[in-house]
Amino acid sequence: MLANLSGWVTRREGRKFLKLHDKIDDSVFAGAKDTGTISLYIHIPFCRTLCPFCCFNRYLFREDKARQYFKQLKGELDLYIKKGFTFSDFYFGGGTPTILMDELEGFIGYLKANFSVKRISLETTPREVNRENIARLKAAGINRLSIGVQSFDDDIVKAMGRPFGPSEEMKQQVLMAQGEFDTVNVDFVFNFPGQTIDQFKADVQTFKELKIDQATFYPLMASPHKKSALERRFNRVDITEEKRFYDVILNELYADDCKASTVWCFSRGERMIDEYIVDFDDYIGIGAGSVSIVGGNFYVNTFSLDRYGELLSRDTLPIVGWRKLTERENQRYYLLTKLFGMELDTGKFAQRFGAGIETKLRAELFFLKLFGLAGGKDKIRVTRKGMYPVSVMMREFFTSLNNLRELYIEEQT
Ligand SMILES: C[S@@+](CC[C@H](N)C(=O)[O-])C[C@H]1O[C@@H](n2cnc3c(N)ncnc32)[C@H](O)[C@@H]1O
Ligand code: SF4
Structure with a gap:
C-alpha cells in the first residue's frame, strides 16, 4: 500500500x-562546471547478442561501427573539455564496454592524459571475463568490475535469452575476477517472468557462498513495449510478486555481514558502488543514449548511432532533449x-x-x-x-x- x-x-x-525541449540552451553549461564534482558516464552501446529484456540503448556489434564510435566518443569528450569541465570519477556502462579491449584501453589512456583519474568502474558480461581481460583491465586501472550474471540458474539464463553459461562456468569467471579489483560486483535480476522464489533464493545463497564483494539486485523493469514483448515470449510480468522477491534479499542479506550501499546493492565492507547518481549530485553522460543531470538540468543524447556521428562531425554536442527542472x-x-x-x-x-x-x-x-x-x-x-x-x-x-x-x-x- x-x-x-x-x-x-x-x-x-x-x-x-x-x-523535453529538443534544443538545449547553451547557458546550461555556463555555471554548471562550478557546481561541484561531476562524474562522467561513458556509454558503449554494442553487444555480441541482444537480450530481449534489456532496456538500454544497444546495437549488435560491428567492429567498424564500434571503432568509429570510440573515435566519436573522444570528440564528444573534447567538447566538454573545451567548455572547461573536468572529471575524476568515471563509469563505463553498456552495452558491453569490453567489446573492443584495445579501443577501451586507448580511451582510458585518453582520460588519463586529460584528467587526474581517481576511480573507474566498468560493466561487462561473464563471457568477457577471462585471465587476459582481467590483466588488461587491471593494468588500465579499473577499480570496480561489474559482471552481469542476472542469475546462476541455467533455466532462467536461457529464458532471458542470454547465451552465457552454464552457471558453473559463470561462477568460475566471477571467482577469477574476485580479489583482482577493489570491488567486484555481480548483477542479478529478480521477478523475471517464470522465475520462482526458490530459484532466486538460490541465487542470493550463491552470492553469499562465493563471497563476492558486492551484488546488485535489479527488479525487472519493463517499459510498456518491453512488457508486451516479454509477455508474448514468456509469462505475465507480475508486479504484485515483486515484494516477495525483495523480502528474500532483506531476509538473507540485511542482517548478514553485508551492508546496503543502496536499496538494490549489498556490499561486504566499504565498497565502491555503481550508482554515480547516488555518489554525485551531478553527472554527465557521453555516448549514444546517455542522459545527464547538471546544475538542475536534465538532458538526453541522441540514441541513433548515425545521428550521433553526424552531430559530432559538426562539433556539436549530440543532445536531443533537455529540460530545466523546477x-x-x-x-x-x-x-x-x-x-x-x-x-x-x-x-x-x-x-x-x-x-x-x-x-x-x-x-x-x-x-x-x-x-x-x-x-x-x-x-x-x-x-x-x-x-x-x-x-x-x-x-x-x-x-x-x-x-x-x-x-x-x-x-x-
Ligand atoms: C546494461 S547492463 C550491462 C551489463 C552487461 N551488458 C551484461 O548484460 O552482462 C547492466 C545491468 O542492467 C540490468 N538490466 C538490464 N535490463 C534490465 C531490465 N529490463 N530490468 C532490470 N534490470 C535490467 C542487468 O542486471 C544488467 O546486468
Ligand atoms: S543485458 Fe547486457 S548483454 Fe544483454 S543486451 Fe543489455 S547490455 Fe547487452
Whole structure:
C-alpha cells in the first residue's frame, strides 16, 4: 500500500522527464562546471547478442561501427573539455564496454592524459571475463568490475535469452575476477517472468557462498513495449510478486555481514558502488543514449548511432532533449536519489538548496517519518521497512527513463 502510493507519486514525477525541449540552451553549461564534482558516464552501446529484456540503448556489434564510435566518443569528450569541465570519477556502462579491449584501453589512456583519474568502474558480461581481460583491465586501472550474471540458474539464463553459461562456468569467471579489483560486483535480476522464489533464493545463497564483494539486485523493469514483448515470449510480468522477491534479499542479506550501499546493492565492507547518481549530485553522460543531470538540468543524447556521428562531425554536442527542472523537481530528485543510497545528509541538502529539508520538503519528510520509512535528524536514514517502498520509487523512476529511451529508440532520434 505504502509502496504503491510512493510508486505512484514517483511515476507522476517521472513522467515530467518525458517532456523535453529538443534544443538545449547553451547557458546550461555556463555555471554548471562550478557546481561541484561531476562524474562522467561513458556509454558503449554494442553487444555480441541482444537480450530481449534489456532496456538500454544497444546495437549488435560491428567492429567498424564500434571503432568509429570510440573515435566519436573522444570528440564528444573534447567538447566538454573545451567548455572547461573536468572529471575524476568515471563509469563505463553498456552495452558491453569490453567489446573492443584495445579501443577501451586507448580511451582510458585518453582520460588519463586529460584528467587526474581517481576511480573507474566498468560493466561487462561473464563471457568477457577471462585471465587476459582481467590483466588488461587491471593494468588500465579499473577499480570496480561489474559482471552481469542476472542469475546462476541455467533455466532462467536461457529464458532471458542470454547465451552465457552454464552457471558453473559463470561462477568460475566471477571467482577469477574476485580479489583482482577493489570491488567486484555481480548483477542479478529478480521477478523475471517464470522465475520462482526458490530459484532466486538460490541465487542470493550463491552470492553469499562465493563471497563476492558486492551484488546488485535489479527488479525487472519493463517499459510498456518491453512488457508486451516479454509477455508474448514468456509469462505475465507480475508486479504484485515483486515484494516477495525483495523480502528474500532483506531476509538473507540485511542482517548478514553485508551492508546496503543502496536499496538494490549489498556490499561486504566499504565498497565502491555503481550508482554515480547516488555518489554525485551531478553527472554527465557521453555516448549514444546517455542522459545527464547538471546544475538542475536534465538532458538526453541522441540514441541513433548515425545521428550521433553526424552531430559530432559538426562539433556539436549530440543532445536531443533537455529540460530545466523546477526547484521542487530538483529537490525531489535529490531526495529520491539519496534515499536510494540509504541516507540523506540534511546539512548538504540545506547547502545545496538554501534552506533545510524540513521547510523545503515538509510533506515528503512528514510522510516518510510518519510511516517509519526513514528516520533521523542530521542524517535521514532509510529504515528496513522503508527499503521496499524506496525500491518501488526507484523502479518507477527508472521505468520512466526506460519509456523515454524506448520513445527515442523507436524514433531513432
Ligand atoms: C546494461 S547492463 C550491462 C551489463 C552487461 N551488458 C551484461 O548484460 O552482462 C547492466 C545491468 O542492467 C540490468 N538490466 C538490464 N535490463 C534490465 C531490465 N529490463 N530490468 C532490470 N534490470 C535490467 C542487468 O542486471 C544488467 O546486468
Ligand atoms: S543485458 Fe547486457 S548483454 Fe544483454 S543486451 Fe543489455 S547490455 Fe547487452
